Amino acid sequence: MSELLYLLFHFGNIVIFERHHKPTMQDIYIETERLIIRPLNMGDDKGMFAMDSDPLVHKFVGNKPVEKIEQSRDTIAFVMQQYEDFGIGRWAVAEKATNDFMGWVGHKYMKGPVNGHSDYDDFGYRLARRFWGKGYATESGKAALDYGISNLGMKDIYAMTDINNKASRHVLEKLGFRYTGNFNYDAEPNWRTPGELTTWYKYGD
Numbered sequence: 241m242s243e244l245l246y247l248l249f250h251f252g253n254i255v256i257f258e259r260h261h262k263p264t265m266q267d268i269y270i271e272t273e274r275l276i277i278r279p280l281n282m283g284d285d286k287g288m289f290a291m292d293s294d295p296l297v298h299k300f301v302g303n304k305p306v307e308k309i310e311q312s313r314d315t316i317a318f319v320m321q322q323y324e325d326f327g328i329g330r331w332a333v334a335e336k337a338t339n340d341f342m343g344w345v346g347h348k349y350m351k352g353p354v355n356g357h358s359d360y361d362d363f364g365y366r367l368a369r370r371f372w373g374k375g376y377a378t379e380s381g382k383a384a385l386d387y388g389i390s391n392l393g394m395k396d397i398y399a400m401t402d403i404n405n406k407a408s409r410h411v412l413e414k415l416g417f418r419y420t421g422n423f424n425y426d427a428e429p430n431w432r433t434p435g436e437l438t439t440w441y442k443y444g445d
């Protein structure tokens with residue numbers, strides 16, 4: 241059988257993903273011209289901490305930079321658990337020339353509800369500041385998006401970003417996401433910027 245339907249039981253709900261096969265983490269290895277995309281692992285803790293302790297990185301994602309490396313390890317553990325539970329989760333981005341950790345990109349299972357959506361695929365990215373402005377979010381985003389659609393059978397993909405996060409909104413539009421409106425992300429006060437709207441995007445039609 242070339243395609244498998246499999247069921248995930250999550251908090252009492254049954255989530256059905258249609259995939260070519262249930263992905264394992266060793267499946268995820270993508271090379272682009274300048275980047276490598278691979279699973280996050282605990283060895284990325286220092287890179288994650290360097291990125292997430294930078295206030296500018298957190299300016300549009302809740303404005304609460306991390307203070308201890310243990311917080312970064314908790315984030316990595318959370319993502320690794322998502323790999324186990326859902327077969328997806330944000331992937332690490334590394335610079336091909338140096339193998340340096342740059343940040344993360346990709347698909348995250350969202351239980352929701354967020355803006356009226358539940359059990360959906362959220363697309364996102366985050367890079368350490370020294371890697372900004374070189375087209376890396378677009379390059380890694382395109383590769384992760386293509387992989388999700390072609391290899392993981394993803395169909396309905398959504399993204400959201402702070403209304404003032406112009407760089408992120410521009411990246412989403414370059415990747416082919418369509419802006420569909422704004423909403424108040426009140427359910428997640430640690431993520432949103434207080435008093436600001438969050439934009440909502442859908443990939444494709």
Ligand SMILES: CC(C)(COP(=O)(O)OP(=O)(O)OC[C@H]1O[C@@H](n2cnc3c(N)ncnc32)[C@H](O)[C@@H]1OP(=O)(O)O)[C@@H](O)C(=O)NCCC(=O)NCCS
Nearest residue numbers: 297365366367372373374375376377378401406407408410
């Ligand atoms: C958002 C982020 C991933 C972008 O990474 P990046 O590698 O610099 O992005 P790219 O270089 O691929 O593309 C950025 C685009 O936005 C444009 N841009 C950057 N800042 C901008 C601004 N203030 N206003 C308008 N456009 C801007 C760039 O010119 C570029 O467009 P171009 O290729 O047409 O010139 C990076 O800034 C980041 O990690 N920020 C912190 C975390 C974050 O906000 N993540 C997104 C949460 S939804």
